[in-house]
Structure formats: C-alpha cells, structure tokens
Amino acid sequence: MQFQWYPGHMTKAKRQMQEDIKLIDLVIELVDARIPMSSRNPDIDELGKNKARLILLNKSDLADKDASEAWMEFFKEKGYFAVKVDARNKGCMKAISAVIAEACKEKTERDRKRGIKNRPVRAMVVGIPNVGKSTFINTFAGRACAKTGNKPGVTKGKQWIRLNKSVELLDTPGILWPKFEDQQVGLRLALIGAIKDEILNIDELALELIAILTEHYPGVLHARYEVEEDQTPANIIEQIAVKRNCIQKGNALDYTKAANLLLEEFRSGKLGKITLEFPVTVA
Ligand code: G4P
Numbered sequence: 001m002q003f004q005w006y007p008g009h010m011t012k013a014k015r016q017m018q019e020d021i022k023l024i025d026l027v028i029e030l031v032d033a034r035i036p037m038s039s040r041n042p043d044i045d046e047l048g049k050n051k052a053r054l055i056l057l058n059k060s061d062l063a064d065k066d067a068s069e070a071w072m073e074f075f076k077e078k079g080y081f082a083v084k085v086d087a088r089n090k091g092c093m094k095a096i097s098a099v100i101a102e103a104c105k106e107k108t109e110r111d112r113k114r115g116i117k118n119r120p121v122r123a124m125v126v127g128i129p130n131v132g133k134s135t136f137i138n139t140f141a142g143r144a145c146a147k148t149g150n151k152p153g154v155t156k157g158k159q160w161i162r163l164n165k166s167v168e169l170l171d172t173p174g175i176l177w178p179k180f181e182d183q184q185v186g187l188r189l190a191l192i193g194a195i196k197d198e199i200l201n202i203d204e205l206a207l208e209l210i211a212i213l214t215e216h217y218p219g220v221l222h223a224r225y226e227v228e229e230d231q232t233p234a235n236i237i238e239q240i241a242v243k244r245n246c247i248q249k250g251n252a253l254d255y256t257k258a259a260n261l262l263l264e265e266f267r268s269g270k271l272g273k274i275t276l277e278f279p280v281t282v283a
Helices: 008-021 043-047 065-077 092-103 105-113 133-143 183-191 202-216 220-225 233-243 255-267
Strands: 026-032 052-058 081-084 121-127 160-164 167-170
Touching: 008 043, 008 121, 026 043, 026 092, 026 133, 052 065, 052 092, 065 081, 081 092, 092 105, 092 121, 092 133, 092 160, 092 167, 121 133, 133 160, 133 167, 183 202, 183 255, 202 220, 202 233, 202 255, 220 233, 233 255
Parallel strands: 026 052, 026 121, 052 081, 121 167
Antiparallel strands: 160 167
C-alpha cells in the first residue's frame, strides 16, 4: 500500500510550535492509545527537549486495558509521565492535574529557590490530527475556572486557560504530522482512521485488520459476525459479506461494503477494546 503526504503544512506548523514551546514548561503530548507509537511524531522529542513531558494515551476507552498499562510502563521507563485518558470525560482531568504537578515538581522547586512563588505551570497540547487535542482542551477548559487572557511578556493574542492556581494551558494545540515512511506505521494510522479513506484501498485495509485481529484477538470476529476464524483473511471478509448481507446488483457479494462495515465497527469500538501495536516487551 502506498501513502502520500504533503510536508508544506508541517513546516508552518513546526515553526509555530517552536515559538509556542518557548512559552511553556510542560509538553502534553496526546497519542492514540490503540497505536501509541505509530501516532507519535518523534520530532517532538527534539522540539520539546528540556521541557517536562507528559504523554496522554487518549481514546483509551477504545483500547485494550492491559496493552495500555504496558504502554504506560514503557513510556515511564523512557522518562515520560504517562496517563491513559478519555479526553471527552471530565472525570479524567483531576488525575491529569495531579500528574502535571508531579511532572513540574523540579521547575516549581527551582522557582521557589529563586524566590518566585505561585507562578503557574504553563503547558501546551500537541499531537497528530484527530488524536483528540481540541476535545481535551475543551474538556479541560470546561472544568477550568477562567481564561486568563494576555500577560505582559507573552506573545500578543495567546490565550491561556487556567485549570487551577497552579496550571495554565495554551488554548491552541500544536499540530504534529504523522510520520509514516514505515508502511506498518501508515497501515496502523489508516486502520484507526487517521488517514483519509479516499486515498486508501479499503479492501486491502480490511484484510490487514482481519490478520491483526485473528492473531492478537482470536474470537473477536467470531463473536461479532459468527465467522470461522481459521480461514484466510479473504475468506473471512467473504463470510462477513454473507452474514451481513453485503450484496451488489446482480447478487454478487459486495466485499467493499463488508470491508467498510468491518472498519467502521472496529473504529467505533463495536468489536471491543482493541490495541493494534504493543510495546516490544509484551509483543
Ligand atoms: P484533534 O483536535 O486532535 O484534531 O482531534 P479532535 O479533538 O477533533 O477529536 C477527533 C475525534 O476524536 C472526535 O470525534 C472526538 O470526539 C474523538 N475523541 C477525542 N477524544 C476521544 C476519546 O478519548 N475517546 C473517543 N472514543 N473519542 C475521542 P469526531 O467523530 O470527529 O467528532 P464527534 O464524534 O465528537 O462529533
């Protein structure tokens, strides 16, 4: 499968982010809990060096709980703070503010030694498109007390959302572009719907999903579609087409309709909580 990308936007977004990052203490990076590695752009490690780092495994409501725990351990071992969240859920924000305080402890301590008291930690959200950045900021802002507006010494026009007396969040997220020179990474991004379906071969994508599901989540396809799983992916999609009555004019089976159905049901969580990639330790 071939993917294309247009790097022009990325250059602009990256420049903007370089400016914004100068204003903050903490980078809150959202990744998709179903593909925590493939939904990252490693450029952020360079852009965010010398900053405290928090990774939010977002959409964890759709991901495999055990795999998410393993990913949290993986990131923590690498020196990031990590929390799994559902950005739509206000209830997650409390845990996040506690981790933010922890992640910025050193900075707060440094401030204290310099006699600076009560300067809030400033954070910004970054991540690839569709990972949930705006949702997170809205939920965060919904719980927050007030927007703080401009401040002396801060670039004009920047808005900060104050969560509590110790945390402020920049109201515009930094957009990272997905990186998918690696075909496997491209495939996983496509499976969660992070790459537009129009540029992809849906039939092929569905076969790849079936291969992953039968290997890592045996029984899931049988439970949902009553198909026999000890078959080739092509045969399984055929069975799904039969079971779900995906028929074209002239009574031929409509494989593309079955493929779309399978992908839609996977993406919306109807197949259950599924993760598509695993840290090396549990692979
Ligand atoms: P972005 O700013 O990073 O581009 O992403 P955005 O917040 O627009 O979120 C993209 C989609 O992901 C939205 O769905 C949003 O509701 C959904 N989303 C965000 N966080 C979570 C989460 O933790 N769990 C789940 N299941 N979904 C999440 P949409 O279909 O584009 O819009 P809508 O469903 O909100 O109408």
